[in-house]
Amino acid sequence: MTCSPLHVVLLAAGKGTRMKSRLPKVLQPLGGQPLLAHVLDAVVPLAAARVVVVVGHEAAQVETAFAGRELTFVRQEPQNGTGHAAAIALTALPDDGCTLIVTGDTPLITTATLERLAAAGGQRTLALLTCTLSDPTGYGRIVRNAAGAITRIVEHKDALATNDAAVLAIREVNTGLMCAPTAWLRGVLARLEPKNAQGELYLTDIVGRAAVDGLAVEAVTIEDEVEVAGVNDKVQLAALERALQERRARTLMSAGVTLSDPARIDIRGQLSCGSDVAIDVGCVFNGTVVLEDGVVIGPHCVLTDCTIGRGTRVEAMSVIEGAAVGAHASIGPFARLRPGTRLADDVHIGNFVETKNTTMGRASKANHLAYLGDATVGERVNYGAGSITANYDGANKHPTTIGDDVHVGSNCVLVAPVTIGAGGTIGGGSTITKDTPPGALTVARAKPVSISGWKRPVKK
Numbered sequence: 075m076t077c078s079p080l081h082v083v084l085l086a087a088g089k090g091t092r093m094k095s096r097l098p099k100v101l102q103p104l105g106g107q108p109l110l111a112h113v114l115d116a117v118v119p120l121a122a123a124r125v126v127v128v129v130g131h132e133a134a135q136v137e138t139a140f141a142g143r144e145l146t147f148v149r150q151e152p153q154n155g156t157g158h159a160a161a162i163a164l165t166a167l168p169d170d171g172c173t174l175i176v177t178g179d180t181p182l183i184t185t186a187t188l189e190r191l192a193a194a195g196g197q198r199t200l201a202l203l204t205c206t207l208s209d210p211t212g213y214g215r216i217v218r219n220a221a222g223a224i225t226r227i228v229e230h231k232d233a234l235a236t237n238d239a240a241v242l243a244i245r246e247v248n249t250g251l252m253c254a255p256t257a258w259l260r261g262v263l264a265r266l267e268p269k270n271a272q273g274e275l276y277l278t279d280i281v282g283r284a285a286v287d288g289l290a291v292e293a294v295t296i297e298d299e300v301e302v303a304g305v306n307d308k309v310q311l312a313a314l315e316r317a318l319q320e321r322r323a324r325t326l327m328s329a330g331v332t333l334s335d336p337a338r339i340d341i342r343g344q345l346s347c348g349s350d351v352a353i354d355v356g357c358v359f360n361g362t363v364v365l366e367d368g369v370v371i372g373p374h375c376v377l378t379d380c381t382i383g384r385g386t387r388v389e390a391m392s393v394i395e396g397a398a399v400g401a402h403a404s405i406g407p408f409a410r411l412r413p414g415t416r417l418a419d420d421v422h423i424g425n426f427v428e429t430k431n432t433t434m435g436r437a438s439k440a441n442h443l444a445y446l447g448d449a450t451v452g453e454r455v456n457y458g459a460g461s462i463t464a465n466y467d468g469a470n471k472h473p474t475t476i477g478d479d480v481h482v483g484s485n486c487v488l489v490a491p492v493t494i495g496a497g498g499t500i501g502g503g504s505t506i507t508k509d510t511p512p513g514a515l516t517v518a519r520a521k522p523v524s525i526s527g528w529k530r531p532v533k534k
């Protein structure tokens with residue numbers, strides 16, 4: 075039964091050759107997080123005495139990615155197989171209690187399953203997490219004797235090399251996760267030999283030795299194939315991404331969110347939704363996104379680290395990042411809200427409008443083809459089509475202030491730093507280089523000149 079203390083070893087040193095990528099396998103992203111982050115999140119609630127992570131391929135990169143966490147890193151050089159990796163991990167552990175070994179490439183594993191496996195391990199027991207798969211290709215097979223006891227694990231490649239049809243036909247596989255007494259592990263791992271198709275030290279070989287050493291081998295079985303799926307290549311990564319997104323979509327729908335198509339949503343961070351939120355197809359959510367009650371998100375929007383207030387509609391193809399949008403606002407289609415955008419209630423941002431580091435007061439509107447950067451806009455302002463803040467002089471950024479009830483006509487250039495006085499009107503086509511007084515009409519453009527009788531050139 076359970077032995078304490080519990081230690082956890084995470085195997086994350088492999089190159090992930092089958093990924094054919096420069097990025098180490100355990101850093102490949104799934105649902106916006108590295109594979110290993112998912113595994114770590116499942117491990118943390120176990121409150122293990124120590125969590126040892128074995129790194130090797132691009133070790134520094136992996137260590138940096140998880141620098142903020144309470145982990146002990148050990149380096150495996152060269153990467154001589156899962157048994158070699160586990161042996162190196164044990165150099166960072168005392169001989170007490172049990173050690174739970176978890177592969178870094180099974181990202182959807184849950185804390186509940188890890189708890190079950192840890193509970194099954196004991197001073198005289200090696201517990202293995204096994205699963206019966208419809209297609210066991212690539213996995214190590216669980217070989218049992220006539221009495222049903224587990225006698226060994228045979229890797230897929232080795233069964234192929236020896237043309238062992240009986241083993242290849244076994245559908246019960248090793249998930250790669252196991253729990254065993256730490257002291258025994260240390261001894262048995264030291265005695266492993268690389269007698270196999272890959273010339274590596276296999277962690278799985280400890281199973282055959284357990285019986286010899288008088289340990290019981292116990293299988294903890296799991297039904298859910300997806301939870302224990304190991305990711306070795308991009309095809310498996312993509313399949314698991316879909317599985318993860320489907321889970322996230324189901325969680326949202328269970329909480330009352332309307333998804334036009336749960337198969338066409340990508341949540342790559344933390345998405346929180348109020349009641350009666352509706353999300354159309356093809357949307358991507360990154361970082362921390364909050365959609366308050368009654369928010370409607372149109373098709374193909376990308377939302378990153380933002381809050382959308384009650385009853386606001388974000389129309390198709392809008393891109394929002396680092397912004398806070400108030401209630402009952404209307405954004406898009408084709409709007410781009412960049413970091414530092416703060417929009418009050420009832421604001422309208424229309425097509426091809428870009429805002430950056432800009433605050434807009436209640437009921438202000440920029441409906442067409444406009445840019446507002448480093449601007450503080452008051453309430454009930456109407457900002458005309460094609461108008462821009464010229465906030466950058468080539469070296470520095472400058473602020474623009476627009477008072478309440480201002481009306482900026484079409485195609486204006488507000489050359490910052492500049493203040494447009496409250497209630498003022500700026501005539502279309504004006505280039506404003508000086509502060510304008512409140513309440514006045516300011517026009518800054520050349521007077522129209524008409525030349526009568528002028529002839530257009532003709533082709534020679």
Ligand code: UD1
Pocket residue numbers: 085086087088089099100128130150152153154155156157158159177178179180212213214215227229247248249250275276277278303304305306
């Ligand atoms: C392994 C198991 C297999 C099981 C499968 C489940 C062995 C020999 N095989 O095979 O029985 O069905 O997982 O997914 O254990 N790693 C290291 N150092 C190394 C090699 C690997 O740390 O030298 C790490 C990898 O980073 C990875 C994990 O160990 O996170 C598993 O390695 P991988 O090469 O994916 O093993 P599989 O072939 O999938």
Ligand code: MG
Pocket residue numbers: 179304305306
């Ligand atoms: Mg694997």
